[in-house]
Amino acid sequence: MSHAETMIPPQPAPPGIARPFTAQRLIGNIALGVWLAASVGLFLLMVDGWDPEKFAKYGPSFISGLGVTLGLVGASITLGALLSLPIAFARMSKNKILGWAAYAYVYFFRGTPLIAQLFLVYYGLGSFRPQMEAIGLWWFFRDAWNCALLTFTLNTAAYQAEILRGAIQSVPRGQTEAAAALGLPGRVAFFKVILPQALIVALRPYGNEIILMIKGSAIVAIVTVFDLMGETRRAFSRTFDYQMYVWAAILYLIMVEILRNLWAWLEDRITRHLKR
Amino acid sequence: MSGLFAALSSAVAWLASVIDPLCGPIGIFRLFGSGTLLACDNAGWGDEISYGFMVTATLAIATLPVGLVFGFFIALAKQSEEKSLRLASNIYTTIFRGLPELLTLFIVYYGLQILVQQFLASLGYEGPVEINAFVAGMIALGVVFSAYCSEVLLSAFKAIPRGQYEAGDALGFHRGRTMRLIILPQLVRIALPGLGNLWMALLKDTALVSVIGLPDILRQTGVAARVSKQAFEFFAVACLLFLILAMLSSIVFSALERWARRSEAAR
Numbered sequence: 001m002s003h004a005e006t007m008i009p010p011q012p013a014p015p016g017i018a019r020p021f022t023a024q025r026l027i028g029n030i031a032l033g034v035w036l037a038a039s040v041g042l043f044l045l046m047v048d049g050w051d052p053e054k055f056a057k058y059g060p061s062f063i064s065g066l067g068v069t070l071g072l073v074g075a076s077i078t079l080g081a082l083l084s085l086p087i088a089f090a091r092m093s094k095n096k097i098l099g100w101a102a103y104a105y106v107y108f109f110r111g112t113p114l115i116a117q118l119f120l121v122y123y124g125l126g127s128f129r130p131q132m133e134a135i136g137l138w139w140f141f142r143d144a145w146n147c148a149l150l151t152f153t154l155n156t157a158a159y160q161a162e163i164l165r166g167a168i169q170s171v172p173r174g175q176t177e178a179a180a181a182l183g184l185p186g187r188v189a190f191f192k193v194i195l196p197q198a199l200i201v202a203l204r205p206y207g208n209e210i211i212l213m214i215k216g217s218a219i220v221a222i223v224t225v226f227d228l229m230g231e232t233r234r235a236f237s238r239t240f241d242y243q244m245y246v247w248a249a250i251l252y253l254i255m256v257e258i259l260r261n262l263w264a265w266l267e268d269r270i271t272r273h274l275k276r
Numbered sequence: 277m278s279g280l281f282a283a284l285s286s287a288v289a290w291l292a293s294v295i296d297p298l299c300g301p302i303g304i305f306r307l308f309g310s311g312t313l314l315a316c317d318n319a320g321w322g323d324e325i326s327y328g329f330m331v332t333a334t335l336a337i338a339t340l341p342v343g344l345v346f347g348f349f350i351a352l353a354k355q356s357e358e359k360s361l362r363l364a365s366n367i368y369t370t371i372f373r374g375l376p377e378l379l380t381l382f383i384v385y386y387g388l389q390i391l392v393q394q395f396l397a398s399l400g401y402e403g404p405v406e407i408n409a410f411v412a413g414m415i416a417l418g419v420v421f422s423a424y425c426s427e428v429l430l431s432a433f434k435a436i437p438r439g440q441y442e443a444g445d446a447l448g449f450h451r452g453r454t455m456r457l458i459i460l461p462q463l464v465r466i467a468l469p470g471l472g473n474l475w476m477a478l479l480k481d482t483a484l485v486s487v488i489g490l491p492d493i494l495r496q497t498g499v500a501a502r503v504s505k506q507a508f509e510f511f512a513v514a515c516l517l518f519l520i521l522a523m524l525s526s527i528v529f530s531a532l533e534r535w536a537r538r539s540e541a542a543r
């Protein structure tokens with residue numbers, strides 16, 4: 001029987017695991033350094049060019065431009081969602097002509113640039129002024145904002161119809177059959193059984209579509225709507241101050257990031273019954 | 277040397293004029309458009325629009341490899357063990373996926389102009405500096421494309437099981453060789469549908485470059501519309517040309533996908 005006669009003297013802590021200075025780390029540090037330098041540079045540029053007069057003059061117009069952007073996107077997303085329902089159903093219908101027409105609509109609006117569509121509506125339909133005046137539609141097409149709203153609604157309806165169709169078709173057939181076995185009428189089965197499951201799938205694409213619309217809406221500045229981008233261009237053309245674009249970039253980034261985080265939270269919330 | 281360049285560029289121009297699908301010897305406008313507004317001579321706008329078509333296609337094709345290579349390395353950086361590398365690449369994608377493409381274009385166009393001007397001023401050259409719209413468009417679109425591309429490639433990387441890397445190790449492959457022979461072929465197969473979508477988005481984004489003055493499809497048709505006062509017809513032609521480009525690329529991409537899946541077992 002043996003036992004320790006003396007206490008083990010206190011030892012220093014074991015050395016930490018050495019992290020070798022790899023090439024990856026070097027590149028990472030350089031890249032971070034570039035970002036840091038860029039942000040410091042931009043900050044200095046802004047401090048250097050800081051002008052309270054300019055801020056007081058163009059600040060409010062930036063805010064009103066932000067309002068125009070949000071209003072345009074909100075209205076077109078809502079109207080597009082309404083319009084996308086019949087398109088999605090036409091696309092899924094067994095009627096060949098309906099399905100083909102809906103497919104052509106979706107293909108056109110997804111295959112051409114939004115800016116070309118906007119020009120087609122604003123300049124193209126604008127060249128039919130006498131005919132428009134004859135049927136009393138000119139008041140609508142005279143205003144660039146209305147043209148932008150119409151174009152965006154038609155465009156986003158095509159995208160949303162595809163999202164909706166994909167989501168509805170992703171719900172397994174068994175769900176429809178189960179609803180039929182329970183004796184649920186078709187409408188109730190759709191709204192209470194199919195749609196709630198489809199919306200879970202559709203949520204993320206919908207969020208992406210809204211973000212795409214916010215970004216895409218910047219092009220209305222070219223057809224003289226003073227949204228955030230339009231106000232920025234106007235301020236830049238008057239001051240030749242590069243800061244204006246930086247401010248616009250910050251505002252757009254804030255909008256998109258808020259929406260992205262909101263959507264992550266929303267998805268977390270409505271899929272909580274699927275988590276284990 | 278300059279004679280060689282001249283010969284080369286004239287050869288390229290001749291080749292482009294022969295295979296020009298709109299105003300070439302067997303071009304659509306040449307065959308069906310003579311006598312109309314789309315004729316290929318000085319009376320019509322066919323040759324201008326055909327030039328714009330070429331510019332749009334060239335810009336998209338020139339941007340693609342830049343964006344792909346850049347996006348690939350950013351995707352690699354995003355899954356690195358090094359924290360700083362991950363952070364830096366995530367900042368990159370957050371910024372360039374969040375900004376409107378038009379704003380990115382303006383920032384690149386005017387920002388480059390200011391940077392070059394200041395650089396030249398420090399060298400003692402004072403004068404107006406004009407940035408090439410094609411280069412600015414290529415940089416802006418390439419940056420946006422690479423940001424999206426890195427996300428697509430990252431999710432494709434995540435879909436490849438760890439065992440594939442371990443198999444490479446077991447065969448005694450170097451890391452680069454594992455990547456080239458084992459990972460990349462599978463990566464292409466998984467990422468192709470996503471990359472196809474990005475290519476379509478890139479094709480549509482090239483229309484924005486008309487705003488900074490590059491004579492692409494939209495700008496040429498816009499000029500024609502303003503001069504001839506027949507805006508609807510010309511912008512409809514622009515939309516049709518973009519649709520044709522989209523159709524062509526969907527054919528190419530479905531062929532590519534079939535090619536990438538050629539070694540998959542039939543199920």
